[in-house]
Amino acid sequence: LQAFPGGSIDLVKQESGIAVLTVNNPARMNAFSGSMMVELEERVSQLEEWTEGKGLIIQGAAGTFCSGSDLNAVRAISNPQDGMKMCTFMQNALTRLLRLPLLSVALVEGNALGGGAELTTACDFRLMAPGSVIQFVHKHMGLVPGWGGAARLVRIVGGQNALKMLGGALKIDPEMGLQIGLADGVLEGSLAGSGANALLEAEQWLGCYTTGPAPVIRAIKSVVVSGRELPLEVALRTERDVFGTVWGGPANLQALATKAKHK
Numbered sequence: 148l149q150a151f152p153g154g155s156i157d158l159v160k161q162e163s164g165i166a167v168l169t170v171n172n173p174a175r176m177n178a179f180s181g182s183m184m185v186e187l188e189e190r191v192s193q194l195e196e197w198t199e200g201k202g203l204i205i206q207g208a209a210g211t212f213c214s215g216s217d218l219n220a221v222r223a224i225s226n227p228q229d230g231m232k233m234c235t236f237m238q239n240a241l242t243r244l245l246r247l248p249l250l251s252v253a254l255v256e257g258n259a260l261g262g263g264a265e266l267t268t269a270c271d272f273r274l275m276a277p278g279s280v281i282q283f284v285h286k287h288m289g290l291v292p293g294w295g296g297a298a299r300l301v302r303i304v305g306g307q308n309a310l311k312m313l314g315g316a317l318k319i320d321p322e323m324g325l326q327i328g329l330a331d332g333v334l335e336g337s338l339a340g341s342g343a344n345a346l347l348e349a350e351q352w353l354g355c356y357t358t359g360p361a362p363v364i365r366a367i368k369s370v371v372v373s374g375r376e377l378p379l380e381v382a383l384r385t386e387r388d389v390f391g392t393v394w395g396g397p398a399n400l401q402a403l404a405t406k407a408k409h410k
């Protein structure tokens with residue numbers, strides 16, 4: 148993958164506990180070069196070690212999300228062996244990304260195409276800007292998703308909608324996204340259009356779910372990941388283990404001491 152350089156994956160970890168990951172290759176509409184795939188995996192490793200983190204926003208540079216794999220690299224590795232290696236590498240990186248103990252949101256401006264559409268499904272939430280599109284263009288490329296995007300899509304929108312999206316290579320706009328449950332929110336038109344404002348809006352949106360102590364937010368994500376992925380008996384055991392990490396912890400004791408009312 149390192150033989151196909153260009154662009155970068157930039158990570159900023161903020162004091163607020165929300166990190167921003169930027170897919171940065173604007174000359175190619177933020178397509179993933181080979182070196183960016185390697186960098187993505189490195190950034191995921193850094194986030195796995197970030198114990199203070201609570202949230203993650205993934206965005207594209209310069210007002211568009213990501214146009215999938217860099218077609219120049221794709222052409223060079225179009226033999227089955229190299230394709231399988233790339234697919235396995237990205238599947239692992241995106242599986243680890245979705246399992247991070249952080250609430251993650253894909254901030255979709257412009258286009259999320261092919262592998263870019265798959266990347267949005269490796270986040271817990273998707274926020275779409277007015278005029279943005281999520282499109283699994285794989286059929287037009289004679290392909291199916293290989294970065295885990297199909298398996299995740301079925302879990303997000305259900306088998307019927309996934310079949311329609313993949314079979315028709317449908318362009319999903321924000322309205323349709325909300326209707327089928329692919330989008331969790333649409334940015335306000337007044338604030339969208341400027342990258343900084345869109346990011347601010349995404350931070351405010353995510354803040355509704357990440358407010359609170361990091362150990363509790365991370366525990367919430369952990370129990371949801373196990374509920375999503377594991378057979379019920381195993382998920383219940385994991386939930387007990389995670390419960391044990393917050394029971395009698397500082398946030399729990401403080402809440403008990405203040406006799407909180409949940410009105």
Ligand SMILES: CC[C@H](C(=O)O)C(=O)SCCNC(=O)CCNC(=O)[C@H](O)C(C)(C)COP(=O)(O)OP(=O)(O)OC[C@H]1O[C@@H](n2cnc3c(N)ncnc32)[C@H](O)[C@@H]1OP(=O)(O)O
Nearest residue numbers: 174175176178214215216217218219260261262284285288
């Ligand atoms: C299918 C699965 C596979 C995987 O899982 O690995 C993939 O993801 S393959 C990639 C699938 N994506 C595409 O096929 C995108 C093709 N590009 C487009 O449809 C358009 O470029 C679009 C809609 C992204 C933007 O259109 P617009 O008219 O606004 O701009 P340009 O077309 O002029 O694009 C600017 C510049 O970016 C280059 N570009 C765009 N996408 C890619 C890409 N995926 N790989 C490499 N380069 C890309 C485009 O060629 C232009 O470059 P220029 O040198 O100016 O011609």
